[in-house]
Amino acid sequence: MSKPNIMEYSYYPGCSLHASAGEYDLSTRELFKVLGIGLTEVPDWFCCGATPAHNVDELLSLSLCAKNLELADKVEGDLAVACAACFSRLKTTQHVLAESDVKRKQVEKAIDAPLKLEGKVKHLLEILATDLGLERLAAAVNKPLSGLKVACYYGCLLTRPTDVTNLDCVEAPTIMERVIEAAGATTVPWSHRMECCGANFTLSRPGVVIQLTNAILDSAKAAGADCIMVGCPLCHGNLDIRQKEIEGVYNVEYALPVFYLTQLVGLATGLGPDKLGLDAMIVNPTPLLKEKQLL
Amino acid sequence: MSRIGVFICHCGENISRTVDVERVAQEVGKLPGVAFSTDYKYMCSDPGQNLLKKAIQDQKLSHIVVAACSPRMHEKTFRKAVEAAGLNPFLCEMANIREHCSWVHENKEEATVKAVEIVGMMVERVKKNRVLPTITVPVTKRALVIGGGIAGIQAALDIADCGHEVILVEREPSIGGHMAQLSETFPTLDCSQCIMTPKMVDVANHPRIKLYTYSEIELVEGYIGNFQVTIKRKARSVNEDTCTGCGVCMEKCPVRKIPNKFDCNLGMRPAIYVPFPQAVPNTPVIDRENCIKFKTGKCGLCQKVCGPGAVDYEQEDSLVVEAVGAIVVATGFDLYTIDEKPKGSAIKGYGEFGHGKIPDVIDGMTFERLASASGPTGGKILRPSDGREPKQIVFIQCIGSRAREKGISYCSKVCCMYTAKHTMLYHHKVHDGQAYVFFMDARTPGKSYDEFWRRSIEEEEAVYIRGMVSRLYQKGDKIVVMGSDIAVGVQVEIEADMVVLATAVQPQKGADLLAQKLGISYDKYNFYSEAHAKLRPVECATAGIYLAGACQGPKDIPETVGQASAAAAKVMTLFSKDKLEREPIVARVKESGCVGCFACKKVCAYGAVEEKEIRDRQGNLIKTVAFVNPGVCAGCGTCQATCPSKCVELDGYTDEQVIAMIEAL
Numbered sequence: 001m002s003k004p005n006i007m008e009y010s011y012y013p014g015c016s017l018h019a020s021a022g023e024y025d026l027s028t029r030e031l032f033k034v035l036g037i038g039l040t041e042v043p044d045w046f047c048c049g050a051t052p053a054h055n056v057d058e059l060l061s062l063s064l065c066a067k068n069l070e071l072a073d074k075v076e077g078d079l080a081v082a083c084a085a086c087f088s089r090l091k092t093t094q095h096v097l098a099e100s101d102v103k104r105k106q107v108e109k110a111i112d113a114p115l116k117l118e119g120k121v122k123h124l125l126e127i128l129a130t131d132l133g134l135e136r137l138a139a140a141v142n143k144p145l146s147g148l149k150v151a152c153y154y155g156c157l158l159t160r161p162t163d164v165t166n167l168d169c170v171e172a173p174t175i176m177e178r179v180i181e182a183a184g185a186t187t188v189p190w191s192h193r194m195e196c197c198g199a200n201f202t203l204s205r206p207g208v209v210i211q212l213t214n215a216i217l218d219s220a221k222a223a224g225a226d227c228i229m230v231g232c233p234l235c236h237g238n239l240d241i242r243q244k245e246i247e248g249v250y251n252v253e254y255a256l257p258v259f260y261l262t263q264l265v266g267l268a269t270g271l272g273p274d275k276l277g278l279d280a281m282i283v284n285p286t287p288l289l290k291e292k293q294l295l
Numbered sequence: 296m297s298r299i300g301v302f303i304c305h306c307g308e309n310i311s312r313t314v315d316v317e318r319v320a321q322e323v324g325k326l327p328g329v330a331f332s333t334d335y336k337y338m339c340s341d342p343g344q345n346l347l348k349k350a351i352q353d354q355k356l357s358h359i360v361v362a363a364c365s366p367r368m369h370e371k372t373f374r375k376a377v378e379a380a381g382l383n384p385f386l387c388e389m390a391n392i393r394e395h396c397s398w399v400h401e402n403k404e405e406a407t408v409k410a411v412e413i414v415g416m417m418v419e420r421v422k423k424n425r426v427l428p429t430i431t432v433p434v435t436k437r438a439l440v441i442g443g444g445i446a447g448i449q450a451a452l453d454i455a456d457c458g459h460e461v462i463l464v465e466r467e468p469s470i471g472g473h474m475a476q477l478s479e480t481f482p483t484l485d486c487s488q489c490i491m492t493p494k495m496v497d498v499a500n501h502p503r504i505k506l507y508t509y510s511e512i513e514l515v516e517g518y519i520g521n522f523q524v525t526i527k528r529k530a531r532s533v534n535e536d537t538c539t540g541c542g543v544c545m546e547k548c549p550v551r552k553i554p555n556k557f558d559c560n561l562g563m564r565p566a567i568y569v570p571f572p573q574a575v576p577n578t579p580v581i582d583r584e585n586c587i588k589f590k591t592g593k594c595g596l597c598q599k600v601c602g603p604g605a606v607d608y609e610q611e612d613s614l615v616v617e618a619v620g621a622i623v624v625a626t627g628f629d630l631y632t633i634d635e636k637p638k639g640s641a642i643k644g645y646g647e648f649g650h651g652k653i654p655d656v657i658d659g660m661t662f663e664r665l666a667s668a669s670g671p672t673g674g675k676i677l678r679p680s681d682g683r684e685p686k687q688i689v690f691i692q693c694i695g696s697r698a699r700e701k702g703i704s705y706c707s708k709v710c711c712m713y714t715a716k717h718t719m720l721y722h723h724k725v726h727d728g729q730a731y732v733f734f735m736d737a738r739t740p741g742k743s744y745d746e747f748w749r750r751s752i753e754e755e756e757a758v759y760i761r762g763m764v765s766r767l768y769q770k771g772d773k774i775v776v777m778g779s780d781i782a783v784g785v786q787v788e789i790e791a792d793m794v795v796l797a798t799a800v801q802p803q804k805g806a807d808l809l810a811q812k813l814g815i816s817y818d819k820y821n822f823y824s825e826a827h828a829k830l831r832p833v834e835c836a837t838a839g840i841y842l843a844g845a846c847q848g849p850k851d852i853p854e855t856v857g858q859a860s861a862a863a864a865k866v867m868t869l870f871s872k873d874k875l876e877r878e879p880i881v882a883r884v885k886e887s888g889c890v891g892c893f894a895c896k897k898v899c900a901y902g903a904v905e906e907k908e909i910r911d912r913q914g915n916l917i918k919t920v921a922f923v924n925p926g927v928c929a930g931c932g933t934c935q936a937t938c939p940s941k942c943v944e945l946d947g948y949t950d951e952q953v954i955a956m957i958e959a960l
Contacts, residue, residue: 162700171766172646191768191775194647222770 007131009122010075011039012068014086015047016233021083023277024233027262028082028124030275034266035132035140039080042072048089051200062103063110065093066117073116078131082124082262084232088157088165090121095164123158123167124262125175125231134182142270144184148292150264151188151225151256152176153216155235156196179261180229183268190223192216197238206242213238214246217254226288227257229264236260240282257285267294297422298330300356301414302347304338304363306393311336313397315407319362322411326418330354339369344376351380358421362390362414385427385879385947390417412960419955427879427946432926434520435620436870437462441512441809444472445852446625446844446859448494453863454623455503459870462617463498464526465508469574470495472627476557476660478667478674480852481716482747488573488669495575505617509580513614515812516902518927519839520620520875530610532581533567538605540577544597545569553585555671559661561679562671567597567606571669581606621839621866624813624823625859626806628845630660631695631703631799645694645701647766648796653774654680656767656794658694659713666720676724678793681772684725685792689776690714690732691764695799697735703799703820708849710797711738715748717795718757730757731789733764733778741851760787767794800849814900815840823847833862841865880947881928882935888942889920895934895943896921903927904934 017025032039045068047053054061069090072079081087094117097104108115128137159165159173168175171194177187195216198209216239220228230236240258247253263276273295278285289295303320305311316334324332331354335343338361350356359382361373366389374384392410400406436459440451443465451461463470474480475495477487498504507526514525533544548565555562557570564570566586567579587594588608598606632650650656655678657665668674678685692714696707711734718730737759739745751757764778773790780787802821810817815835816824823846826834833841843859844850850858869875884895886909896904907922921943923934934943941950 169646191766191770194766219768 007036007127008038008040008077009080009127010072010077011041011080012045012048012072012086012090013041014081014083014233015050016083016085020237021233021260023280024082024236024260024262027260027266027271027276030271031262031266031269034269034271035137037127037132038077040075040077042068042075042079045071048086050085050089054089054092059103059106059110061089062093062096062107065090066097066107066115067111067113069093069119069121070111070113070116073119078120078122080122080124080127082231083234084123084155084157085234087121087123088160091165094121123165123231125158125179126167128179128261128265129175134178137179137265138182141183141268143268143294145180145264145268145292145294146184148185148264148288148294149188149224149226150180150185151190151220151223151228152180152193153220153228153230153235153239154193155230155232156194156199158231159194176229176231176261180264183265185264185268188220188223188225190219190225192219197235199234199238202234202238202242209238210242210246210249213242214250217243217246217256218252220256221254225256226292227259227285229259229261231261243283255283257281257283257288259285297328297357298355299328299358299360299418299421300347300350300354301329301332301360301362301418302338302343302350303332303334303392303414304343304361305334305336306363306397307337310363310393310397310410313400313403313406314392314410315403316410318407319392319410319414323362323414323418326415328422329418331356338363339372344372347373347376348380351377351382356382357386358424359387360390360414360417360421361387362392362410362417364393365389365391365395383426386421386424388417388421388424388947390414415959416956419959420952423949423952423955425946430877430879430881430925431874432518432520432877434870434873434875435522435618436460437617437619438621438623438866438870439464439522439524439617439619440623440625442472442625442627442844442846443467443470443498443506443508444625444627444844445474445491445494446627446846446855447472447623448498449856449859450623450625450841450843450863450866451504452494452497452501453860454866455501457863457867457870459503459867461501461504462524462526462619463504463506464510464512465506466511467570468509468531468578468580469570469576470498470506470508471571471573471575473660474852475571475573476559476663476667478663478670479716479720481712482741482743484716484719486668488667492573492575495573499575506576507615508576512809512812515622515814518901518929519877520869521926522619522622522839524617524619524622526615526617528613528615530583530612531578532583532607532610533579534605534607534610535576535578537603538578538601539603540569541602542569542579543600543602544606545579547596547600549594549596550585550587553582558664558671559658561661561664573669578605581608621841621869622813623841623843623859623862623866624809624815624835624846625843625862626803626809626846628800628849629803630658631801632658645796648691648694648764648794649767649769649774650796653767653769653794654678655685655774655792656796658796658798659710659717662717662795663713666717666724674724676721676793683792684728686725686728687789687791688721688725688728688730688793688795689764689774689789689791690717690730690795690797691776691778692732692734692797693763694796695801696797703801705820705849706738707797707800708738709800709851711736711748712741712744712851714795714797715739715751715757718751719755722755722757730755731776731791732757732759733762733776734759735761735763741853762787767791800845802846806846813837813840833858833865839869877926878930879925880930880945881925882923882930882932882943882945884921884923885942885944886920888940889918890940890942891919891921892939893921894937894939895923898933898937900931900933901927901929903929 049061049064198212377387378384513527550566554560555564583589664670762779806821841862843862844855
């Protein structure tokens with residue numbers, strides 16, 4: 001398949017990237033600039049509904065995403081999505097509406113516009129691994145992440161459910177590993193790549209999240225990882241922000257910096273810490289990166 | 296002028312519930328050519344058929360239309376009744392007002408109108424039916440059995456015991472199939488080898504069974520009663536006639552570390568080998584990929600030590616052609632390999648279960664080899680990784696089976712029972728061990744099956760946990776199994792020493808290719824299709840080919856043996872006559888119009904079209920035309936659709952008849 005020389009995408013950052021995950025947004029824009037990939041933010045985009053909407057009202061959740069897809073259709077290029085939850089909701093909407101005439105009619109009425117379901121929704125990982133391609137990605141690497149042992153954490157939503165996201169193999173994906181290995185890093189095989197971190201129970205049932213997230217951190221540490229790489233702001237929140245607290249509860253020390261994939265890939269292309277928002281990370285990555293001579 | 300009789304069936308309520316059958320009989324009675332019409336509750340019953348016969352005689356009917364179910368169901372029944380009343384059976388047609396009408400509609404008024412039209416069409420068609428003489432073909436009373444597992448062995452023995460010659464073809468170097476690999480068998484725990492090997496010996500010694508092992512079907516030509524089968528005999532590199540089976544060659548072979556497929560790659564074998572000590576024939580085969588002689592030209596040790604001089608490096612693959620009258624397909628099953636995601640298949644892998652990565656995660660067949668007295672560990676349950684005895688063992692059922700989202704929706708049928716058996720074998724061998732089983736349902740519908748399953752729990756202390764496993768991973772030398780117990784509603788984690796996956800039963804690899812050679816149909820999983828799910832479960836839709844065992848769907852041993860004997864009985868039925876009567880629904884060429892383009896010959900899937908020379912009285916060639924061999928023609932009609940000059944026609948389906956049917960609408 002031939003690939004276009006100039007890659008242009010519409011971009012749906014999602015609420016987190018404009019708030020708690022500002023460094024994911026920043027590093028995404030900077031990395032794509034370096035890679036020569038155009039990103040045009042969808043004008044007037046709004047919340048995809050995330051976890052709450054589809055738990056309350058399916059029609060509401062489908063309509064929110066359908067409207068965003070309609071807005072995105074006005075911008076040239078496939079839709080690039082950074083957040084795993086937004087990605088999941090947008091893909092689920094496309095999937096559900098493609099299957100059900102009844103729901104399609106309801107949603108069309110609700111958003112008062114014709115549905116635009118044909119556009120491709122792509123997670124950043126797909127754009128890097130497939131559209132750009134690992135060879136071209138590797139060619140853009142100036143500072144290979146040599147010696148850095150990365151535990152790639154997929155969480156629940158990137159590949160699930162079956163036949164909805166179609167990002168990679170549902171239960172045994174390798175796309176994150178392929179991307180970060182192209183940037184010169186070493187990946188570790190580990191057991192909890194696909195386990196749930198507790199997601200937004202972080203606010204309502206923190207005890208549950210602390211237990212689940214601890215299992216993930218414990219497993220990554222046991223596998224010999226230096227750091228964890230994620231593609232979801234919510235996972236990042238639990239693994240990074242809660243890490244200190246978890247260390248206290250279980251009386252252990254992890255000290256595992258939690259990077260967004262764009263931060264690590266960006267680092268490998270030679271972007272500086274200020275362009276990657278490394279200062280926004282709670283678990284300080286500087287000692288690790290200095291030790292590995294990456295800063 | 297035709298005097299057509301029309302008989303409308305109620306099919307109990309199946310038709311009359313949605314179609315006003317009396318009105319259909321009335322309306323149809325008014326059609327030109329129809330001399331008599333009536334309706335009856337069950338036309339196929341004895342009184343129904345008598346009604347038909349009586350009407351033919353009393354009303355002097357010339358053609359018959361029976362409006363009832365699909366002709367696939369009862370066309371033969373009614374044609375036989377018509378014949379008994381003195382009419383040519385092919386002057387009887389069926390109008391399908393059940394599958395095509397009453398079953399698929401709800402509105403009685405509309406369905407009735409449609410039924411009248413369907414019957415009307417058949418009235419127009421039957422008017423143009425010709426009297427057809429029955430075709431007879433000779434029957435070769437020899438059978439081919441493909442596959443030397445328990446199904447093929449049973450079928451071959453039954454047919455041969457009835458006095459007919461059997462050609463048994465097996466792909467592997469020995470017969471025995473998967474049953475020879477099993478340790479003990481449910482529900483009686485008798486040793487598989489003890490009940491299997493005598494049958495294997497019977498095959499080898501039977502005067503009427505010709506055994507071709509290490510051989511494959513290359514080509515199948517012909518038709519029921521008259522097949523020509525080309526069999527490829529792969530070069531064994533050892534002469535079967537002179538080899539005494541002493542085994543010195545195997546002892547001396549310097550290559551020793553080839554994983555033995557028969558032992559699920561747990562044990563090792565030399566490059567010249569028999570798959571297992573009880574193999575039939577007990578003639579070794581050289582694995583040319585791993586043999587030093589074939590790789591480098593050096594060595595040749597086995598030839599030097601062979602007393603009778605049976606080792607032959609020059610041997611080549613050879614082809615033999617056998618004429619047979621019937622074929623039994625018994626190619627069996629394979630287990631789903633979960634670490635391999637088959638290319639181009641809808642089936643998704645099970646990467647989350649670590650099979651192929653974690654050495655102590657094994658499949659059910661590997662456990663059989665571990666438990667088998669003739670296996671690589673001499674019957675001790677030991678971990679492949681470090682040879683330790685596992686003290687906590689987890690069995691997980693339904694791996695691949697009943698998992699629509701993973702690509703297989705069927706139940707593999709044998710796993711519940713063999714897992715229960717595994718827990719018992721484990722308990723018998725590891726007294727201080729604990730077995731856990733994750734299961735969705737326990738499916739034990741067989742004689743003494745449920746009692747067997749209960750025994751594994753009540754007497755053999757297996758802990759059954761209703762729920763599935765989401766993931767497992769290696770932690771130190773343990774395997775952590777994460778699952779759910781849905782009966783209690785809790786998450787379960789078990790630190791196991793060994794995990795056994797009950798992987799799905801699938802058809803043998805290449806089952807689809809064999810089906811294409813045979814011209815039989817198969818389902819989306821490559822299981823072979825029977826002609827009728829209930830009433831013709833061992834016959835293929837292709838005449839003269841029969842099915843036995845797991846190649847048709849997952850089956851346990853008793854069921855497989857039963858089906859194999861049933862297939863043998865069908866073969867015997869075929870062989871009970873010297874001549875075979877065939878339906879004369881075949882294509883005919885209008886030689887005057889045929890231009891000899893042979894487009895029909897190219898499309899004929901059955902090789903029925905031949906070239907025929909037309910000569911004048913002086914013997915000068917006028918032209919070459921197509922000729923359809925009525926013994927071979929299957930009546931599919933492809934030639935009729937292809938012929939550019941409209942000069943091939945299928946009796947009963949001529950253009951004239953089809954147009955008459957359309958015009959009747």
